Amino acid sequence: MNQQQANPYTLGEIEPGAPCCVPQPLLQVRDLAVSYGEKTVLSQVSLDIYQGCITALIGPSGCGKTSFLATLNRLTDQHAGARVSGQILFDGQDLLRDPIDTLRLRRRIGMIFQRPNPFPLSIWRNLELPLKEHGVQNRHIRAQKIEQAFRDVGLWGEISDRLDSSALALSGGQQQRVCIARALVLQPDILLMDEPCSALDPISSGVVEELILRLRGRYTVVIVTHNLAQARRVANYAGFFWMAERVGRLIEFGQCRHLFESPGHELTAAYISGAKG
Amino acid sequence: MSIVRQRSINRVDRRLGQMLGLLSVGVALLLMLIVLFLLNESWPFLASLWHEGQWLGLLQNPGWYPLEGRFGMTPMILASIAVTLGAVLLALPLGLANAIYLEFYASPVTARGFRLLLNLLAGIPSVVFGLWGLTRLVPLITKWQAPGTSLLAAMLVLSLMILPTIALTSAGALASVPKDLLAGSMALGLRRKTQILHVLLPAARSGIASGALLATARALGETMAVLMVAGNVVQFPSGLFEPVRVLTANIALEMAYAMGDHRASLFASGLLLTLLVWLLSWVAQRVNRQSQAFARRG
Amino acid sequence: MADRLFAWLMLGCALLVVASLLWVLGDVLIEGLAHISWTFLFAEPVDAGRSGGIGPILISTLWILLIALAAALPLGLGVAIWLSEFAPGNSRFAVHTGITLDILAGVPSIVYGLFGNAFFSIYLGMGFSLLSGGLTLACMILPVFVRTCESGLRAVSDDWRLGALALGMTRSTAIWHILLPAARPAIVAGMVLGIGRATAETAALLFTSGYVDRMPESLLDSGRALAVHIYDLSMNVTGGDGAAYASALVLVVLIISLNTLAQSLVDNWFKRRLVAS
Numbered sequence: 001m002n003q004q005q006a007n008p009y010t011l012g013e014i015e016p017g018a019p020c021c022v023p024q025p026l027l028q029v030r031d032l033a034v035s036y037g038e039k040t041v042l043s044q045v046s047l048d049i050y051q052g053c054i055t056a057l058i059g060p061s062g063c064g065k066t067s068f069l070a071t072l073n074r075l076t077d078q079h080a081g082a083r084v085s086g087q088i089l090f091d092g093q094d095l096l097r098d099p100i101d102t103l104r105l106r107r108r109i110g111m112i113f114q115r116p117n118p119f120p121l122s123i124w125r126n127l128e129l130p131l132k133e134h135g136v137q138n139r140h141i142r143a144q145k146i147e148q149a150f151r152d153v154g155l156w157g158e159i160s161d162r163l164d165s166s167a168l169a170l171s172g173g174q175q176q177r178v179c180i181a182r183a184l185v186l187q188p189d190i191l192l193m194d195e196p197c198s199a200l201d202p203i204s205s206g207v208v209e210e211l212i213l214r215l216r217g218r219y220t221v222v223i224v225t226h227n228l229a230q231a232r233r234v235a236n237y238a239g240f241f242w243m244a245e246r247v248g249r250l251i252e253f254g255q256c257r258h259l260f261e262s263p264g265h266e267l268t269a270a271y272i273s274g275a276k277g
Numbered sequence: 278m279s280i281v282r283q284r285s286i287n288r289v290d291r292r293l294g295q296m297l298g299l300l301s302v303g304v305a306l307l308l309m310l311i312v313l314f315l316l317n318e319s320w321p322f323l324a325s326l327w328h329e330g331q332w333l334g335l336l337q338n339p340g341w342y343p344l345e346g347r348f349g350m351t352p353m354i355l356a357s358i359a360v361t362l363g364a365v366l367l368a369l370p371l372g373l374a375n376a377i378y379l380e381f382y383a384s385p386v387t388a389r390g391f392r393l394l395l396n397l398l399a400g401i402p403s404v405v406f407g408l409w410g411l412t413r414l415v416p417l418i419t420k421w422q423a424p425g426t427s428l429l430a431a432m433l434v435l436s437l438m439i440l441p442t443i444a445l446t447s448a449g450a451l452a453s454v455p456k457d458l459l460a461g462s463m464a465l466g467l468r469r470k471t472q473i474l475h476v477l478l479p480a481a482r483s484g485i486a487s488g489a490l491l492a493t494a495r496a497l498g499e500t501m502a503v504l505m506v507a508g509n510v511v512q513f514p515s516g517l518f519e520p521v522r523v524l525t526a527n528i529a530l531e532m533a534y535a536m537g538d539h540r541a542s543l544f545a546s547g548l549l550l551t552l553l554v555w556l557l558s559w560v561a562q563r564v565n566r567q568s569q570a571f572a573r574r575g
Numbered sequence: 576m577a578d579r580l581f582a583w584l585m586l587g588c589a590l591l592v593v594a595s596l597l598w599v600l601g602d603v604l605i606e607g608l609a610h611i612s613w614t615f616l617f618a619e620p621v622d623a624g625r626s627g628g629i630g631p632i633l634i635s636t637l638w639i640l641l642i643a644l645a646a647a648l649p650l651g652l653g654v655a656i657w658l659s660e661f662a663p664g665n666s667r668f669a670v671h672t673g674i675t676l677d678i679l680a681g682v683p684s685i686v687y688g689l690f691g692n693a694f695f696s697i698y699l700g701m702g703f704s705l706l707s708g709g710l711t712l713a714c715m716i717l718p719v720f721v722r723t724c725e726s727g728l729r730a731v732s733d734d735w736r737l738g739a740l741a742l743g744m745t746r747s748t749a750i751w752h753i754l755l756p757a758a759r760p761a762i763v764a765g766m767v768l769g770i771g772r773a774t775a776e777t778a779a780l781l782f783t784s785g786y787v788d789r790m791p792e793s794l795l796d797s798g799r800a801l802a803v804h805i806y807d808l809s810m811n812v813t814g815g816d817g818a819a820y821a822s823a824l825v826l827v828v829l830i831i832s833l834n835t836l837a838q839s840l841v842d843n844w845f846k847r848r849l850v851a852s
Contacts, residue, residue, distance in 0.1 A: 073741060080664065103287055106743030113741070117734035119753050129752055130742040182742065290746045297657035301672050304654050304721070307714060308675045311682070314693040374588035382585050391589060398596050400830060402775030404805045405823045409599050411809055412606075412816055437595055444592075470581040498683025500778040501802075505810060525685050525778070532692070532782045544693075547686045558681040 026051040026220050027072065027190060032086035034067045036079060041067050045086075045250045047239055049190065054212065054221045056231035056256065059241030059271070064248025065224045068241075069192045071095075072222070073109040074102050091189075107134050110183035111192040115199050116175035118167035118182070123159055126167050126178055127185045134186060149185035153177045153211055173204020177211065184219070191215070193223040197230065209234060228272060232260055240268045315548050322348070322541035341511040343531065343539040350546055352513045356428070356521035357550075359514040360503060361496045363432035364439060369489055371436075372443030376485075377473055379444070380451045392445070399441035407505030410434040415506055422518045426508035429517040434502050439492040446491070450484025451477060483564050490561035494554045500525040524550055600827075607824025610817040616825070620788050623812050624804065629822055631790035635705060635798030636774070636829075638791065639784055642709025643773045647717045648766065655724035660750055673722075680718040687715045688779035696783055703797040708784025712776060716769035723768065727761020728754060763841045767834045774830050777802040801826050 025048035034042040042064035049055055057065045067076070074095065076082045088095040095105070119126050127146045136142050150156040155177050159170075167178055176196060183191055193212070197205035212234055215221055225231050231238055238260070239253040252265045263269045340349045375395070379388055410430055419425030454477055462472040478485070508520020509530065522530075524546050535543050614628055621627030654672070662669035691711030701707040731754050739749035755762070777800070785797030788804065799807075805822045808815035 075737075075741060078737075078740065101287070103743040103745065106741055111741035113734065113737065115734055117732075117738040119735055119738065120757050121753070129748070130744060133742075133744045133748050179738070186742070287745060293747050294657070294661040297653050297661055300650060300653045301657045301662075301668075304650070304717065305668075305672045305675045307717075308679055310694065311679075311686075311690045311714075314690055314698070315686070318689070318693050371588055371592065374585050375592055378585040378589040382582055383589075391593070394593060394596055397600075398592070400771050400775075401599065402777070402802055402823075402826060402830070404775070404777050404802045404809075405603060405827065406599070408805055408809045408816075408819055408823055409602055412820075413598075413602060437599075440592060468578050470578050473581075494681055498681075498685070500683070500685045501806060505806070525683065528685050528689065529778055529781055532689070544689055547683075547689045550683055551686050554681050554683055555678060558678070562677075 023053075024051045025049065026090070028087075028089040029072075030087040030089070032068070032071060032084070032088065034064065034071060034076065035083050037081040040247050042248045045248075047250060047253045049220060049222055050237060051220050052217050053236035054216050054223060054234055055237040055239065056235035057222065057224045057239045057241060058226075058228060058231050059248075059251075060243070061226070062248070063241035063243050065241050066194055067248070069111070069194055069222065069224055072190070072192055073106050073111055074100065075111070077102065107186045108188050109190045109192060110186060110188040112176070112179055112183060112194065112196045114195045116172060116179050118170070118175050118178045120166065120168055122164045123167045123170070123178060124163040127182050130182060131185055145185050145187075149181040152184055152214075153181045154207070154214075155181060171204065172200050173207050176200060176204070176208055180208070180211065188219070190220045190222065193221060195224055195226060198226060232256065240265070240271065242267055242271070315544055315551070319541050319544035319548055321538055322545045325538065341527075343535070343542065346538065348538075348542045350524070350542075350549075352511055353522055353524045353527055353546070354549070356507075356514050357497060357523040357525070359428060360431045360435060360507065360521065360523055361493055363428070364435035364496050365489065365493050367432060367436035368440045368443050368492065372440050372492075373447055373478075373485065375440070375444040376447035376451055377478075379448045381469070381473060392448075395441040395444055398437075399445075403438065403499060403502040404505075406434050406438055407502040410502060410506040418518070424508060424518075424520060426506055426520050427518045428507065428514055428521050431503045431507035431521070431523070432517075434506050435496050435499060438499065438502060439496050442492045442495065443488055446488025447481070447485045450481040450488065453484065454480045483567050487561040487565040490557050490564065494557040494561070497557070498525065498550060498554050500529050504529055603820060603823050603827060606817065606820035607822075610821035611824060615821055619790070620804075620818075623815070624788065624808050624818050625812060625815050626818070629801065629804060629818075629825065632788060632799050632801055632804045632822075633825070635784070635791055636801040638705045638794065638798065639709045639712065639780070639800055640770070640773055640833075642706060642794070643712035643716065644766075644770070646710055646713035647720060647769060650713075651717050651720040651765070651769075652724055652762070654721045655728060656750060656755075658721070658725045659728035660746065660754070676718040676721055679714075680722070684715060684776060685778040687711055688782055690714070691779060691783040701795060703783065703785030703787075704795045705784055705791055705798045706794045708780045708798075708800065711779050711783045712773045715776065715779060716773050719772075720765040720769045723765030724758065724762050727758035727765075730761070731757045759841060763838055766837050766841065770833050770837055771830055774826070774833060775802060776800075777806055801829070 027049040029048070030046050032042065032045040033040065045064075045068060047055075057068065059065060070076045071084050072088065072095070076084055084096055086096065090109075093100065119129070121129065124146065127149060128142060131142050131145060136145065147156060150159065155174065158174065167175065170178065176199075180191075180196075196212075197208050200208060209230060212221060212223065216234075216236070223231075223234065235256040237254065238256040240251045240259065240263075241248055242251045243249075244251075252259060252263060252268045254264075258264075259268060260272055263272060340347050341353065375391075379391055383391055410433070411426075414430050414433060415425040415427075417425075418427060418430055458476060458480055459472065462476045467476070503523050504526035507523060507526065509522040509526055510520040511522045511527075512519065514521045528543050528547055531539070532543055616628060616633065617630045618628030619630055620632070658669055658672065688711065691707060691714070695701050695707040695710050696703060699707075701710075735753050735757070736749060739746075739753060780800050780803055784800060784803075786799055786803065786807070787797040788799045791798040801822055805819050805826065808819035808822065812818075
């Protein structure tokens with residue numbers, strides 16, 4: 001607690017080696033393939049996302065990691081000409097085959113983008129709007145949830161006195177944390193993060209990374225990152241993507257420790273040691 | 278292999294999209310409606326022209342005696358062209374000069390003020406220009422040579438009205454010339470005047486031209502101000518100090534009591550005006566697209 | 576030397592234009608103030624308008640304006656939203672609609688008057704009426720308003736659309752709460768343009784709303800707009816110049832105040848959307 005008073009930007013203590021997770025797969029992907037028009041960007045991807053764990057997806061750019069993320073919350077629907085095949089099992093339903101209410105799906109699977117995109121509204125409104133939209137009518141419950149979300153991301157101390165000011169006036173790191181709070185306020189099952197720190201300066205990047213660590217155990221996170229060191233610090237599970245025959249593929253997937261220390265595939269070893277990519 | 282359907286939009290969104298789509302269909306139909314009604318109303322006149330083979334007759338000027346069935350529009354068409362051309366010839370150099378002043382010689386504060394003034398000028402209603410022209414300009418011209426309400430008065434008032442458009446669009450065109458062109462000409466040690474006249478102006482010429490064409494289209498369609506100061510006598514424009522009647526003014530003056538063929542002829546003249554204006558706007562757009570292509574390449 | 580001469584020439588041209596503007600406005604101000612009074616604003620015109628006032632004419636003008644705005648604003652905004660947010664990217668219909676709007680924007684106002692007379696007054700049987708005039712003006716200001724709003728909406732960052740989508744918000748909510756407020760400057764600009772044009776319009780009203788200068792009893796009654804009154808006083812009424820100038824002054828002041836009012840109204844309305852509700 002005194003650490004918080006000394007440096008307003010750090011969060012609380014971080015317990016090292018937090019007990020990970022009940023290794024229950026929350027989301028199962030089988031044989032996923034994605035193509036935009038004629039071009040196939042991803043092929044034969046199969047992995048499990050485990051509840052309460054942080055899963056990092058690493059690999060050079062262009063391997064389809066972002067496209068993979070977009071299939072999980074059906075954001076691929078936005079692209080005319082996008083075709084997704086395979087199976088994504090979530091909560092007993094196949095996201096690709098069964099008729100899905102995408103609005104409710106996206107409440108349960110949230111997404112954070114590379115560029116922080118808080119709405120041009122007040123900080124409070126940014127969180128209130130999605131809450132209201134998803135049916136939380138009671139004003140007091142909303143206020144409780146919003147405050148809790150801000151505390152979860154460690155922003156409450158910084159912004160509680162200016163909740164009515166524009167979210168766009170915040171720094172990049174604060175904006176990204178607002179976006180994370182905005183996703184968390186809906187209490188999603190899974191949080192998808194597409195390179196959440198890459199557009200931030202190093203200090204803000206560190207703060208967001210600490211925040212992600214704190215989410216471990218309470219939330220399930222899938223994070224795409226270019227930063228190998230970050231993946232190593234943060235993740236429980238890791239998947240390595242690579243471009244083979246002009247199509248993105250999942251080369252290896254497993255517990256983070258195993259992937260980094262004793263990778264099974266030679267490509268993985270090469271990428272991690274910096275010899276390739 | 279299952280293929281995901283295009284969009285699974287929920288019900289509210291779908292209904293909103295449909296409703297708005299229907300609105301757009303309605304708006305798109307508006308143009309067709311306008312053309313339809315114009316054609317419908319002017320049909321008797323156009324048909325009689327066709328029957329009597331008077332298309333060439335239009336150029337022979339049977340005179341504009343609508344109550345006797347003689348619809349020689351040629352003097353009025355020429356008057357419209359003359360007034361428009363005159364106004365553009367006056368407004369173009371002055372507008373360009375204003376644009377140059379705005380972009381290159383005015384301090385930022387002065388530029389803002391001048392721009393505001395130009396916008397103010399553009400916002401003055403045409404009746405007010407007509408009123409001012411009638412009570413101030415026409416007596417002045419009368420002192421020089423009677424009657425005062427004349428082609429010249431119309432040209433002067435109209436040029437004042439289209440000046441802001443030309444000035445502001447030309448200023449925009451000059452501002453969007455790539456900066457390295459200006460830098461290059463400065464590095465060559467060219468005089469300011471030479472830079473502007475011989476480098477920047479030619480570079481911006483398509484933007485300027487399209488703005489001028491749009492102003493011309495506007496001038497062609499202008500009714501009230503010209504109506505009030507031009508004298509409204511149907512005759513070939515024979516001199517600057519002679520009164521003339523333009524097509525738009527003719528419609529405004531005679532619609533109130535026109536019937537049958539007379540009314541149809543007025544609608545036909547409206548159709549003609551519209552076609553001329555569309556032609557000008559189309560050319561302006563083509564010129565503008567060309568300028569954008571140049572900018573991209575440059 | 577030639578350079579200095581050129582600079583002086585440019586300055587001279589600018590001063591010439593400024594002088595002309597001051598001459599016109601100055602005349603309106605001086606001549607108008609001479610004839611204006613409180614009774615002028617509220618009384619009925621007497622002696623064909625040479626004395627008395629413009630009371631009923633102001634009422635007619637405001638009614639015509641109200642009808643025009645009530646018809647054009649929602650319709651125009653709706654079409655703009657459809658073009659920007661709902662139309663499929665490659666829709667030929669959307670392209671055609673755009674071209675149609677651009678063409679409509681160039682039609683001379685007297686031709687709109689002809690159309691209004693043929694369609695509203697005669698075909699729909701409204702006769703010479705405020706309704707006929709207002710609807711004709713609505714047709715006139717619609718195209719530019721749609722294009723202005725559409726470009727304003729398109730300019731809004733896609734990041735927010737994606738963010739709203741990822742939060743499971745309906746597009747309707749995103750449009751209403753986020754995109755429209757963000758496009759506010761363009762919408763206001765469009766409104767101001769429309770109001771300016773509609774209030775200043777004469778030719779289109781001459782044979783749609785009519786010439787009658789007494790107080791209109793209903794929307795289907797004929798009424799004389801202020802701009803038409805100025806025209807009548809200066810062209811058809813000898814000795815009407817004083818009243819004409821006073822009316823012109825009122826018209827110019829009306830346009831300026833309506834613009835300012837529109838701007839502040841819209842600003843306030845949108846401001847409430849930004850802060851907590």
